[in-house]
Amino acid sequence: MGKRIIVTGGSGFLGSHLCEKLLDSGHEVLCVDNCFTGSKKNIHHLTENPGFEFIRHDITFPLYLEADEIYNLACPASPVHYQHDPVQTLKTCVHGAINMLGLAKRLNIKIFQASTSEVYGNPSFSPQNESYWGNVNPIGIRSCYDEGKRCAETLFHDYYRKHGLGIKIARIFNTYGERMAQNDGRVVSNFIIQALKNDPVTVYGDGSQTRSFCYVSDMINGFIKLMDSGESFTGPVNLGNPDETSILEIAQKIIQMTGSNSKIIFKDLPLDDPLQRKPDITLAENALGWQPKVKFEKGLEKTIEYFKRVIG
Numbered sequence: 001m002g003k004r005i006i007v008t009g010g011s012g013f014l015g016s017h018l019c020e021k022l023l024d025s026g027h028e029v030l031c032v033d034n035c036f037t038g039s040k041k042n043i044h045h046l047t048e049n050p051g052f053e054f055i056r057h058d059i060t061f062p063l064y065l066e067a068d069e070i071y072n073l074a075c076p077a078s079p080v081h082y083q084h085d086p087v088q089t090l091k092t093c094v095h096g097a098i099n100m101l102g103l104a105k106r107l108n109i110k111i112f113q114a115s116t117s118e119v120y121g122n123p124s125f126s127p128q129n130e131s132y133w134g135n136v137n138p139i140g141i142r143s144c145y146d147e148g149k150r151c152a153e154t155l156f157h158d159y160y161r162k163h164g165l166g167i168k169i170a171r172i173f174n175t176y177g178e179r180m181a182q183n184d185g186r187v188v189s190n191f192i193i194q195a196l197k198n199d200p201v202t203v204y205g206d207g208s209q210t211r212s213f214c215y216v217s218d219m220i221n222g223f224i225k226l227m228d229s230g231e232s233f234t235g236p237v238n239l240g241n242p243d244e245t246s247i248l249e250i251a252q253k254i255i256q257m258t259g260s261n262s263k264i265i266f267k268d269l270p271l272d273d274p275l276q277r278k279p280d281i282t283l284a285e286n287a288l289g290w291q292p293k294v295k296f297e298k299g300l301e302k303t304i305e306y307f308k309r310v311i312g
C-alpha cells in the first residue's frame with residue numbers, strides 16, 4: 001500500500017521531481033511550499049493526480065498534518081535567493097527544521113533532511129568525505145545558508161539521540177536539470193539561458209574553480225534509496241556526481257552544445273565562493289548501493305532542450 005508523504009519545498013526544482021517520482025511509485029504526496037523560489041508551474045502537471053495535494057505554508061510556522069514520512073527540502077538553494085533575505089533563510093533552516101522534526105516526533109515517522117555540500121565550506125582537501133568537519137566562514141554572505149544547514153544537521157542528530165527519531169541526512173552536491181528556475185543565478189541555468197540568447201556568458205573569477213554536477217533523476221533516486229535504507233543508517237551521506245569540471249570548461253561546453261555565438265566575459269568572483277567541490281561517494285555506494293548514472297553531456301542535452309522550450 002502507498003504511504004502518505006510530506007514533501008516540504010515540493011514546488012521547487014528538486015521537490016517537484018521528488019513529488020512526481022513518489023506519485024509514480026503509488027504514494028500520496030502532500031506538497032508543502034510557500035512558493036518563495038518554487039512555482040505552481042512546476043507542479044501543475046501533478047494537480048490532476050488524486051494522490052497529490054498542494055498546501056501553501058511557510059515551514060517557519062508549525063504544521064499539523066498526518067503522514068507516514070517527511071522529506072524536508074524547503075529552503076532557497078541558490079546564492080542569489082538565499083542571500084536576498086538571510087534572516088528568513090536561517091529561520092527556514094533552523095525554525096523550519098524544528099517544526100518539521102516536531103511533527104515527525106509527534107507522528108513517530110522518518111524524516112529526511114536536504115543538507116548540502118556547503119557544510120564543507122571552502123574545503124581544504126578533495127574529494128570531500130562525510131568525516132570532514134568543513135571550513136566555513138560563520139559571518140560571511142553565504143553563512144546564513146551554510147551555518148543554517150549545519151545547525152539543521154545538529155538538530156536532526158539531537159532528535160535522533162534524545163528521542164530515537166528516524167533521521168536521514170543527505171549532503172547534496174550541485175544538481176541541475178529541468179525546472180531549475182530561470183532567475184535563480186545558478187551556473188548551469190545562467191550559462192544555458194545566456195548561450196541560447198547569444199548573450200555574454202558570465203564566468204565569475206577566472207573560471208578555474210570547480211564543481212561536480214549531478215543530474216536531477218540520479219539525485220532523486222538517491223533521496224529515495226536513503227529514505228528506504230535500514231533504520232540504523234542516519235547519514236549524513238554525500239549524494240553527488242564525482243565528475244569534476246571547472247566553471248570555464250562548463251561555459252565552453254555549453255556554448256559549443258548550443259551552437260551559440262556568445263562570448264565569455266569574466267566578472268568578480270563572489271565572496272567566499274568555494275574553489276573546489278567534489279564528493280567522495282564511497283559511503284553512498286556501500287550503504288545505499290547508489291551511484292549516479294547520467295553523464296554530464298547527456299544531462300546537459302536534456303536541460304538545454306528544456307530551456308529552449310521555456311524561453312521559446
Ligand code: NAD
Nearest residue numbers: 009011012013014034035036037038058059074075077175
Ligand atoms: P528551490 O529553491 O528550487 O526549492 C526550494 C523550495 O523551498 C522552493 O519551492 C521554495 O518556495 C520553498 N521554500 C523556501 N522557503 C520556504 C519556507 N520557509 N516554507 C516553505 N517552503 C519554502 O531549490 P532546490 O534546488 O530544489 O533545493 C531543494 C533543497 O535541496 C534545498 O533545501 C537545498 O538547500 C537543497 N540543495 C539543493 C542543491 C542543488 O544543487 N539543487 C544542492 C544542495 C542542497
Ligand code: UDP
Nearest residue numbers: 079185186187188190202203204209247273
Ligand atoms: N558562476 C559563474 N557564473 C554565473 C553563475 C555562477 O561563474 O553566472 C560560478 C559561481 O561563482 C560558482 C559556480 O559557478 O563558482 C557555481 O555557482 P552556483 O551558484 O551554481 O552554485 P554554488 O556556488 O552554490 O556551488
